[in-house]
Amino acid sequence: MPWWRLNVFRSLLLARLGEEKAATEAQDQALAELPAPLPRFATHLELHRGLMLARSGDRAGGVAHATTAMEALPPEKHSLTLRMLVNEIRA
Incomplete structure:
Protein backbone atom coordinates (compact mmCIF):
# COMPACT_ATOMS: atom_id res chain seq x y z
CA MET A 1 0.00 0.00 0.00
CA PRO A 2 1.46 3.40 -0.92
CA TRP A 3 2.31 5.75 1.93
CA TRP A 4 -0.18 8.41 0.74
CA ARG A 5 -3.03 5.91 0.95
CA LEU A 6 -2.03 4.84 4.43
CA ASN A 7 -2.16 8.50 5.42
CA VAL A 8 -5.72 8.75 4.04
CA PHE A 9 -6.72 5.96 6.44
CA ARG A 10 -4.74 7.53 9.30
CA SER A 11 -6.43 10.85 8.63
CA LEU A 12 -9.92 9.44 9.09
CA LEU A 13 -9.02 7.42 12.16
CA LEU A 14 -7.31 10.38 13.81
CA ALA A 15 -10.15 12.75 12.87
CA ARG A 16 -12.68 10.41 14.47
CA LEU A 17 -10.52 10.18 17.60
CA GLY A 18 -10.34 13.97 17.87
CA GLU A 19 -6.60 14.07 17.21
CA GLU A 20 -6.85 17.10 14.93
CA LYS A 21 -3.15 18.01 14.77
CA ALA A 22 -2.07 14.49 13.84
CA ALA A 23 -5.01 14.13 11.42
CA THR A 24 -4.05 17.37 9.67
CA GLU A 25 -0.45 16.18 9.37
CA ALA A 26 -1.62 12.90 7.84
CA GLN A 27 -3.87 14.82 5.43
CA ASP A 28 -1.05 17.13 4.38
CA GLN A 29 1.32 14.20 3.84
CA ALA A 30 -1.27 12.32 1.81
CA LEU A 31 -2.04 15.35 -0.36
CA ALA A 32 1.66 15.93 -1.01
CA THR A 68 -18.13 22.03 -1.47
CA ALA A 69 -15.76 19.06 -1.70
CA MET A 70 -18.45 16.77 -3.09
CA GLU A 71 -19.64 19.37 -5.61
CA ALA A 72 -16.07 19.69 -6.93
CA LEU A 73 -15.96 15.95 -7.68
CA PRO A 74 -17.84 14.70 -10.76
CA PRO A 75 -20.98 12.78 -9.71
CA GLU A 76 -19.81 9.61 -11.43
CA LYS A 77 -16.86 9.54 -9.00
CA HIS A 78 -19.08 9.74 -5.88
CA SER A 79 -18.79 6.48 -3.99
CA LEU A 80 -20.88 4.93 -1.26
CA THR A 81 -18.04 5.58 1.18
CA LEU A 82 -18.00 9.29 0.33
CA ARG A 83 -21.78 9.56 0.69
CA MET A 84 -21.66 7.74 4.03
CA LEU A 85 -18.99 10.13 5.29
CA VAL A 86 -21.05 13.15 4.24
CA ASN A 87 -24.00 11.68 6.15
CA GLU A 88 -21.74 11.24 9.20
CA ILE A 89 -20.72 14.90 8.98
CA ARG A 90 -24.36 16.01 8.70
CA ALA A 91 -25.45 13.91 11.70
Missing part, protein backbone atom coordinates in the same frame (compact mmCIF):
# COMPACT_ATOMS: atom_id res chain seq x y z
CA GLU A 33 2.06 12.43 -2.49
CA LEU A 34 -1.41 11.80 -3.91
CA PRO A 35 -1.33 11.08 -7.67
CA ALA A 36 -3.27 13.76 -9.59
CA PRO A 37 -5.44 11.24 -11.48
CA LEU A 38 -7.06 10.15 -8.18
CA PRO A 39 -9.29 13.10 -7.19
CA ARG A 40 -11.65 10.94 -5.16
CA PHE A 41 -8.96 10.45 -2.51
CA ALA A 42 -8.41 14.21 -2.34
CA THR A 43 -12.16 14.52 -1.73
CA HIS A 44 -11.89 11.95 1.07
CA LEU A 45 -9.28 14.15 2.73
CA GLU A 46 -11.44 17.25 2.39
CA LEU A 47 -14.34 15.34 3.93
CA HIS A 48 -12.07 14.39 6.83
CA ARG A 49 -11.45 18.12 7.35
CA GLY A 50 -15.18 18.72 7.27
CA LEU A 51 -15.63 15.97 9.85
CA MET A 52 -13.10 17.62 12.13
CA LEU A 53 -14.93 20.94 11.83
CA ALA A 54 -18.25 19.30 12.67
CA ARG A 55 -16.80 17.38 15.62
CA SER A 56 -15.18 20.52 17.01
CA GLY A 57 -18.59 22.19 17.20
CA ASP A 58 -18.77 23.91 13.81
CA ARG A 59 -21.36 21.61 12.27
CA ALA A 60 -22.49 24.17 9.68
CA GLY A 61 -18.89 24.80 8.63
CA GLY A 62 -18.20 21.07 8.41
CA VAL A 63 -21.29 20.45 6.29
CA ALA A 64 -20.43 23.40 4.04
CA HIS A 65 -16.86 22.13 3.63
CA ALA A 66 -18.09 18.62 2.81
CA THR A 67 -20.70 19.92 0.37
